[in-house]
Amino acid sequence: MIDFSQYDETKPLEMHNLQFDIAVEHLEVEDWILDKIKTPRREFSVRFPLRFDDGHTVLLSGYRVQHNTLRGPAKGGIRYHPQVDLDEVRALAGWMTWKCAVVDIPFGGGKGGVTCDPATMSSAELERLTRRYIWEISPIIGPEKDIPAPDVNTNPQVMAWIVDTYSVFKGYTCNSVVTGKPPAIGGSAGRLKATSRGCVYVLEEAAREMGLDLNSARAVVQGFGNVGYHAAELLHEMGVKVVAVSDVDGGVFNPAGLDPAAVQAHVAGGGSLPEYPQGEALTNAELLELDCEVLVPAALEGQINLANADNIKAQVVVEGANGPTSPQADQIFYDKGIFVVPDILANAGGVTVSYFEWVQNLQKLFWTESDVNQQLKHIMAKAFGEVFAIHQKEKVNMRTAAYMLAIGRVAEAKQLRGVFP
Ligand code: NAD
Numbered sequence: 464m465i466d467f468s469q470y471d472e473t474k475p476l477e478m479h480n481l482q483f484d485i486a487v488e489h490l491e492v493e494d495w496i497l498d499k500i501k502t503p504r505r506e507f508s509v510r511f512p513l514r515f516d517d518g519h520t521v522l523l524s525g526y527r528v529q530h531n532t533l534r535g536p537a538k539g540g541i542r543y544h545p546q547v548d549l550d551e552v553r554a555l556a557g558w559m560t561w562k563c564a565v566v567d568i569p570f571g572g573g574k575g576g577v578t579c580d581p582a583t584m585s586s587a588e589l590e591r592l593t594r595r596y597i598w599e600i601s602p603i604i605g606p607e608k609d610i611p612a613p614d615v616n617t618n619p620q621v622m623a624w625i626v627d628t629y630s631v632f633k634g635y636t637c638n639s640v641v642t643g644k645p646p647a648i649g650g651s652a653g654r655l656k657a658t659s660r661g662c663v664y665v666l667e668e669a670a671r672e673m674g675l676d677l678n679s680a681r682a683v684v685q686g687f688g689n690v691g692y693h694a695a696e697l698l699h700e701m702g703v704k705v706v707a708v709s710d711v712d713g714g715v716f717n718p719a720g721l722d723p724a725a726v727q728a729h730v731a732g733g734g735s736l737p738e739y740p741q742g743e744a745l746t747n748a749e750l751l752e753l754d755c756e757v758l759v760p761a762a763l764e765g766q767i768n769l770a771n772a773d774n775i776k777a778q779v780v781v782e783g784a785n786g787p788t789s790p791q792a793d794q795i796f797y798d799k800g801i802f803v804v805p806d807i808l809a810n811a812g813g814v815t816v817s818y819f820e821w822v823q824n825l826q827k828l829f830w831t832e833s834d835v836n837q838q839l840k841h842i843m844a845k846a847f848g849e850v851f852a853i854h855q856k857e858k859v860n861m862r863t864a865a866y867m868l869a870i871g872r873v874a875e876a877k878q879l880r881g882v883f884p
Contacts, residue, residue: 465481465484465485465488467481467790467791467794470790472765472768472769472789472790472791472792473765473768473789474550475550475551475554475555475764475765475786476550476551476553476554476557478554478764478765478786478789478790479553479554479557479558479786480501481790482790482862482863482866483501483557483866483870485790485863485866486863486866486867486870487870489857489859489863489867490867490870490871490874492870492871492874493878496874496877496878497870497874499877500531500533500560500870500873500874500877501557502530502553503528503529503530503531503553503556503557504529504530504531504532504571505528505529505603506526506527506528506529506549506553507526507527507528507529507600507603508524508525508526508549509524509525509526509527509596509599509600510522510523510524510525511523511525511595511596511599512595513579513588513591513592513595514591515584515588516585516587516588523577523578523579523592523596524577524578525575525576525577525578525596525599525600526547526548526549526552526575526576526577527552527573527574527575527600527603527604527609527611528549528552528553528555528556528573528574528575529556529571529572529573529603529609530553530556530557530559530560530571530572530573530574531557531560531571531572531873532571532608532609533571533873533876533877533880534563534564534569534570534571534872534873534876535563535568535569535570535571536570536571536605536606536607536608536609536610537556537559537570537571537572537573537608537609537610538559538563538570538571538572538573538609538610538612538814538817538818539555539556539559539572539573539574539575539611539612539614539814540555540574540575540611540612540613540614540615540617540643541574541575541576541577541596541611541612541613541614541617541621541625542555542574542575542576542577542614542615542616542617543576543577543579543581543589543592543615543616543617544576544578544579544580544581544615544616545578545579545580546578546763547576547577547578547579548578551576551764552574552575552576553574554764554786555574555576555614555785555786556572556573556574557572558572558785558786558806558807559571559572559573559574559814560572560869560873561807561865561866561869561870561873562806562807562808562810562811562814562869563811563814564868564869564870564872564873565807565808565811565846565849565850565865565868565869566808566811566814566815566842566843566846567842567845567846567872568814568815568818568842569818570610570814570818573609573610573611574614575596575600575611576614577592577596579592581616589621590624593617593621593624593625593628594624594627594628597624597625597628597629598628598632601628601629601632604629604640605629605637605640606637606639606640606821606824606825610639610640610641610642610817610821611625611640611641611642612641612642612643612813612814612817613643613689615688615763618643618689619643619644619645619650619655620645622641622642622643622644622645622650623644623645623648625640625641626638626640626641626644626648626649629641638824639821639824639825642654642816642817642818642820642821643655643813643817643820644820649820649823649824650820651816651817651819651820651823651829651830651835652829652830652831652832652835653816653819653832653835653836653839654813654816654817654819654820654835655689655693656693656696656697657812657813657815657816657817657835657839658689658690658693658783658810658812658813659689659690659691659692659693659694659696659697659761659783659812660693660697660812660836660839661809661810661811661812661813661815661839661843662690662694662759662761662781662783662804662809662810662812663694663697663698663701664812664839664840664843664844664847665781665804665808665809665843665847666757666779666781666804668843668844668847668848668851669779669781669802669804669847670779672802672851673778673779673802675756675778675779677701677702677703677757678702678703680703680704680755680756680757681703681704681705681706681718681720681754681755681756681757682695682698682703682704682705682706682755682756682757682758682759683705683706683707683708683750683751683753683755683757683758683759683777684698684705684707684708684709684759684761684783685708685709685714685747685750685751685758685759685760685761685762685766685784685787686709686710686760686761686762686763686783686784687708687709687710687726687727687730687736688710688761688762690761690783690784690810690813691708691710691759691761691762691783692708692723692727694759694761694781694783695708695721695723695726695759696723696724696727698757698759699720699721699722699723699724703757704719704720705720705721705723706718706720706721706753706755707721707742707745707750707753707755708721708723708726708736709736709737709745709747709750709762710730710736710762711762712735712736712737713735713736713737713744713745713746713747714736714737714744714745714746714747714749714750715736715737715739715742715743715744715745716742716743716744716745716750716753717741717742717743721739721741721742725739725741726739747762747766748771751766751767751771751774751775752771752774752775752776753776754776755776755777756777756778756779757777757778757779757781758775758777758779758780758781759780759781759782759783760780760782760783760784760787760788761783761784762784762787763784763787764784764785764786764787765786765787765789766784766787766788767780767787767788767789767792768788768789768791768792769789769791769792769795771792772788772789772791772792772795772796773795773799775796775801777801778801778802779801779802779803779804780796780801780802780803780804781804781809782803782804782805782806782809782810783806783809783810784806784810785806785810786806787806788803788805788862790862793860793862796860797860802861803860803861803862804847804861805861805862805865807862807865807866807869808846808847808850808861808865811843811846812839812843815839815842815843816835816839819835819838819839849868850864850865850868851864853865853867853868
């Protein structure tokens with residue numbers, strides 16, 4: 464039996480390791496393979512100077528971790544955030560390995576990050592930061608080696624600077640080095656909303672299994688960035704009442720339902736989200752505990768833990784964010800009958816369409832958005848079905864089922880590839 468008290472639920476890497484350790488209790492895999500695939504294959508730390516617009520210069524720390532490359536090149540986003548450190552990047556890279564394996568796409572897992580505060584930086588500063596960071600990690604990235612993508616505080620414009628910097632470095636235009644680019648330079652139709660669309664597809668699968676009628680459901684979304692905003696918008700479009708949304712400043716609640724596009728227009732116009740006039744302000748902590756059927760955490764890790772899990776009222780939690788729920792909170796949810804669609808399944812739509820983007824770039828082809836969405840739906844529904852079958856057969860929660868599927872696939876790759884030399 465695993466002693467949960469040995470793992471700190473506030474630390475992403477310890478969450479990742481505990482999730483892995485729980486799953487391997489149900490698997491028969493040789494110990495050396497488990498040791499090999501639990502920890503990162505390669506870690507790269509860089510220190511580089513950034514000159515600010517006012518002329519002062521600071522030294523920044525950045526990381527790129529390639530957790531696993533057994534099933535294909537490393538794949539994973541780049542995060543700019545004050546909390547970024549090597550352990551967080553290790554955890555996020557590990558989650559990418561399991562995510563790509565759950566949806567069975569030919570990638571390993573990687574992640575990158577720079578410890579910085581983009582909220583206080585100008586666009587020119589962000590561009591210089593991006594170009595220098597990419598130059599620093601350029602020896603280990605590339606279309607066949609490691610392919611970055613957007614994550615917290617990085618977006619299609621940042622990806623465009625990455626294409627340009629890497630292309631200058633190589634001496635020719637190479638857009639397959641990164642995904643999540645603007646369509647004008649090789650981005651895929653459907654990529655911007657893909658993570659959120661994937662969340663909606665697995666929510667539909669979960670609702671069907673649970674007998675939950677989404678037409679009369681209320682949803683709460685934490686985080687109003689790429690994943691959270693588009694999830695709220697897609698839920699609203701399909702008739703789910705989005706009763707609350709939030710960002711780093713706090714949330715807004717309206718039991719009659721919010722129009723996410725109107726909230727977005729208010730924020731884009733310089734308003735603070737909690738001050739949106741057609742609703743009542745609330746804190747992020749209050750938002751998570753609202754009465755609702757569907758909860759979509761789409762901000763940062765560690766939001767749902769021993770302190771609040773017992774107060775969560777949703778029937779289904781669809782993890783748009785990576786690592787929002789601690790394994791300790793998972794146990795409480797399992798006992799209470801709250802159905803969790805875990806991050807490595809729920810938000811895999813982003814990396815799945817990133818895979819489509821990479822394939823299109825390599826083949827110099829463009830797919831239509833309806834082709835992209837159809838293929839995405841197929842992959843998400845298949846992965847959900849496979850995880851759900853393990854969840855039922857093995858009587859484990861959905862997260863452990865997803866890890867069992869993913870670890871099994873990565874372990875099989877190691878077994879087949881063998882040991883060099
Ligand atoms: P983003 O930077 O576009 O948005 C992040 C949002 O979270 C912002 O609205 C921000 O204000 C809010 N936020 C930040 N700290 C918060 C806090 N303490 N409480 C509440 N809200 C807070 O980032 P994103 O790309 O939407 O990523 C969100 C999550 O989804 C992350 O966990 C990321 O790893 C995960 N994810 C993103 C993608 C993708 O394609 N972008 C794919 C898979 C998973």
